[in-house]
Amino acid sequence: MDSPFEQRLAACQSRLEDDATPLAICAPGPNLTYLTGFDESPSERHFLLFVPHASVDAPPTFVAPAMYESQLEEGAIADIAVRLWDDADDPVAVIERTLESFDLDLDAETGQPSVLVDDRMWATFVQDLQACCPSAEFGLVSDVLEPIRIRKDETELAALRRAGDLADRVSREIRSRGEALCGLTERELAAEIERLLIEYGGRDLAFETIVAAGPNGARPHHHSSDRPIQRGDPIVMDFGAFVETDLPGDTQYPGDQTRTMVVGDPPEAYEEVHEIVAEAQQAAVEAVEPGVTAGDIDAVAREHITNAGYGDAFVHRTGHGVGLEVHEPPYIVADNDRELEAGMVFSIEPGIYLEDRFGVRIEDLVIVTDGGAERLNNSPRGWETGEQRDQ
Template sequence: MSSVLGARVSALQRRLDEQDADLAVCFPGPNLTYLTGFDDSPSERHLLLFVPRTGAPTLVAPELYEQQLRACPIDDLRVWADEDDPLDVLATVVSDLDIGGVQATGRSTEPTPADTATVLVDDRMWATFTHDLRDVLPAATFDLLSTAIEALRIRKDDVELDALRRSASIADRVSVEIRSRGTGLIGTSETALAAEIEDLLEAYGGDDTAFDTIVASGPNAALPHHHSGPREIEAGDPVVLDFGTYVDADVDGGTGRYPSDQTRTIVAGDPSAAYERVHEVVREAQSAAIDAIEPGVTAGEIDRAARSVIADAGYGDAFVHRTGHGVGLEVHEPPYIVADSERELEPGTVFSVEPGVYLPEEFGVRIEDLVVVTADGVERLNDSPRGWETGAQFRDRNS
């Protein structure tokens, strides 16, 4: 197993020991990718990773995946054919791992108090697989894997941070190129501009889009999750641009895609005075939130730092979403930067800071950067300009 993936498995096993849990079981998704570097969608076939409190992990997979998984850094690979009963395979694995008094020949024995085990299952595991695990471990206590692995995934390692920085850099480059077009954006439809953004993300090294690209112009900008449509950008329109892409992490023996997520609100031409005021308020709110970030500060304090600036300016009711969300193998993951969160920020935590003001049927403004908590403060992963200017105005201001 690669040093990176091996360190993650060992860290999970330490968490299992601390929680007096015996076994973690992962299902295709971000947790499995985090521990093995294998990334695939779930199917009706049993593909499960078993991580015991001590000893080597075991990966159970359908035979048709065997060639793909030979490159996966898990030494104990148990493949099964379609004519096999996968429950027999599960029973064999938990027996070999000495979990819960299971015998491979009989699926399970009559449990005694000493046979009981605590099993942490992937939060997103399909019910059918959880049911099968209960069938082979009838005396086990089941809980969610997030209770152990969430604290690990929140603190990004150097490989993850490198990927996130590279992905953010691609988004920055596209942001600069789009706003440099200035009045050339006028007459372009939202969908056409979204397609252009996606082409540029790929051209600059991105792999697919991290989420549906948002181009929201004029009154559509007042809709935080607007779906880009046929509306054409007009002179003076505020335009919210929210986009990101993936890059692969550099993990020996595996992979893992890490996204960018950036928002800028720009204007082609001259904006209204009301827009300029709101834009400045949102910039100040984002700066206040980022200035407050350091280890030990709670996520709720960061949300309140941004929200208070907007409320003091008279737009409190128009800030209708949380200040941010964690970013890693998933675009949205813990921690969530919400007002009532008491989660303390730790070095290595990556999240968005994206305050916004939305005035229905008029316009909206959102500015978003990804940040990482450092040992003594914060690092912005995005550094493209955050002003509204485009074209000649943008070049003059940033020359």
């Protein structure tokens, strides 16, 4: 049986053929990792994956610096050719020979793209490719890969479940500490969350951990500060870590969870606001099913908060897709008419932010299933901490 990477490459090649697009070219980044399992940071050296459409009698081909030879061999995928160059070579000449090996007609006679390049490819590489294909019309690789990547396979879902469990474990641990949270600065609590994420099995942080206490919680993307956490402060905590998959290579998937907790008695109106956000999130989760649009899910959460009188305080989209990247399609935002499909994974994270007072956000990741939604986060969503939970 073909590996998941071979299946993904074949799906990419088939879509290229269906779209009458001869060639896709990926640079180091999520698209290349998705297709090959090879994860490398972009650099000034030409490191490109050329994927021709399915009918071409030539395999997908890496053009890569010679220093990566052993790494490419270790993660070798059947039917991917490798053309290496060293620092004494002209990499553009290697690209030209690679293009010749495909024997493709790249002239843009129909007005449709004939070459798709990675959405985040550095401009210098795009210019070199344009020089090699002066008659080609260029488009974006996402046109072909987004519809494939947006539905996660079982290997991806297994990793995302593990990342969700990891975030849950850390969430429960922090909640259990109760009074011990008081006196810590936001930055100290963020560091402790990050320590636990790695200790409990995370490979890397998925993003900069957010800890926002008291009035700082009214800033959705607050950067953790030296403000001490005080008794009665609502504490918004948004965090997650990458975990590895069971596939060869460097593929990893993130968790992403937000909880808002209080040590002691909360401020005026907090319990009401927290309940409204929790109800909005629950309603949005219950609305998830195939065929419903991403915009419909946003509308469910937003309508509940608006009807409660806090519509102006819900200042961001309801969610975002999660996969190789923490933020990717589908985006759960107003008027997005993309229909949900089984296998899509995204966050549902409504919030209410009251300037100079506090903020509340509750976030879980969900998988779209044939019958609705599967939550990937199941840690408590209430605001109580420590012994308060038993009262």
